[in-house]
Amino acid sequence: MGSYQYYYCPKGIESRYELLVFNGESEPFLPLTEHYHDCIGRIDKSSALSYLKCLLPFFRWLDETSNYQGKRVKWDEPPEAIRAAVEAYLMNEMGCKVREKDTFRFVNRTSISPNTVNRFLSALKSFYKSLIRLKRYNYLNPLIDSYAILDEFKSQTEGVRKDKPRMPSEAGTEDSIPHRRLTDSYFKLINEEWQPEIIDDPYLPSKVYQAGKKVHWSLRELVISRMLFETGSRASEVIELTIGDYRSRKDFQEISTFNKGSHGRRVKFLRFSKDTVKLLIRYINKDRIQYDEFQRNFKELPNEASIFLTELGTPFSYEAWYYHWSRAMDECEIKLNPHKTRHWFVTTRLREIYNTSKTEAEIKQRTNELIKYIKWKNADTIKVYEHYFDEEKHREAHDQMLDNMAELEKEYIEHTKHNRKKEPIPTVMDSSIAVEIDPELQDFLDGLE
Structure with missing residues (x-):
């Protein structure tokens, strides 16, 4: 099985796609094709293409090497299968250390990890957002930690008084809620996100x-x-x-x-x-x-x-x-x-x-x-x-x-x-x-x- 490839539409040919992705058997692969075109308009083309290039090796790896409960993992399987595959890919192909923490995973790059780990995780998260939006993926985004969203909601509503809701901002009795929040990603790249230069x-x-x-x-x-x-x-x-x-x-x-x-x-x-x-x-x-x-x-x-x-x-x-x-x-x-x-x-x-x-x-x-x-x-x-x-x-x-x-x-x-x-x-x-x-x-x- 060969690599995943992409090709631009030749001049003179009418198509709804300006770019097509082909799988390892040289067949059109619409999930990545549609993701690329869904990104255009939301982010610039160079970023959309950068995301696509990060994802091509992963999808080939899914077809050839992935393993979850004795089977190859397909891109449209439930979140638990996708997460297991991504974790294995991060460790075995990208040389990362992955550690379990509560409802998510910490990801730490090592000396052999490429500089594209963060971009890969962002690209895959974007891929599933697109496919959910296009009604092509029927589950919650496997790259998002739903518990993090719930915890953030709680922090926005609970006050410093035990078991009491936050007072309105006009009351001036509680500190305002900071705009900065932790990422909702299931895979958190800690050495890039939580180590500011200061x-x-x-x-x-x-x-x-x-x-x-x-x-x-x-x-x-x-x-x-x-x-x-x-x-x-x-x-x-x-x-x-x-x-x-x-x-x-x-x-x-x-x-x-x-x-x-x-x-x-x-x-x-x-x-x-x-x-x-x-x-x-x-x-x-x-x-x-x-x-x-x-x-x-x-x-x-x-x-x-x-x-x-x-x-x-x-x-x-x-x-x-x-x-x-x-x-x-x-x-x-x-x-x-x-x-x-x-x-x-x-x-x-x-x-x-x-x-x-x-x-x-x-x-x-x-x-x-x-x-x-x-x-x-x-x-x-x-x-x-x-x-x-x-x-x-x-x-x-x-x-x-x-x-x-x-x-x-x-x-x-x-x-x-x-x-x-x-x-x-x-x-x-x-x-x-x-x-x-x-x-x-x-x-x-x-x-x-």
Whole structure:
């Protein structure tokens, strides 16, 4: 059986099609032909042709190699058969790693994957949209995750109050719904969709601090933001800290906290810079004391007292903090989900590990230390943590990172003082340089939450 081919209609011949696709047996193949013509008018011809070229090898592969329950897969079969075929094609023909996640699949390109993976998935999704529109395919689009659409609808209707619908926007009591949403695709190409270049920006913390300064952040917001960048923690793990969490560690640069899934148990620690320690203590003894019911300083506060308070003297919440964060990001036109500070931390640490390690063994050891620090899930992990994670070595490497951050912050401020023309700030890292990462570590990065 030969390849799928396409030919333009010869001059002088009248036809409803300007292009015809032929299958491996040189017979007209109308599904792809009709898809191409359905695309024209919706997208430009060059894009429609690019989609077609991406799909031709896949349809040949369906005819020759595909296998689902012992049979070749045909393009018009139910979604479960199509999805199984696409997953096999991505892994076996395009060299991708595919991982199951809830109701969809994560797709990660490898060093042997072509650059056309994203285009192929978009083309196939478009193909089934066309064939459904033309009433040629009798099922739901197999390239769309219907549960994602349902979850998005729920997020648009549920408010921050438990089991309550969203208040109308005019009420001004709930944050507006962001326009950006996750893709509804069943196959999500994560290393293209969820790794924005801003994560590699060494000046990102300084930009965020300056944005906060412009909207008059209090010391509370600044301390929280600094801790996010310096520790790689989730926002809630910082905002909900208590005085006892700080007292529980022997090192004044460290604080105990909970983890996602630990149900409030303090199962890991965070480590931050000496400058942030000074700001934290200043906040507790000067700013916080104004809103504490009994005007207590650090030494007088009980262990269970929340470190961060609202102006009403109640424990600070994520929702209250996010208002200040989003206002600063909007004011300075920075598109940054606060959770991306966690990814920035991991990216920065990884680059430093690869830039400073002298042997493969050292890289492996230091990345294991980082994984145990950033991905500690529950108290049972303590045994593995103690075995693999040398706290002192992490402190040494972490101190170097914190020193570098302090220098970059000074450099950024000096540059903005002497350059009012908003010229691009020189970047000290070349994010275009590929870094070969251990497959196990890549799995960790792909699943980072």
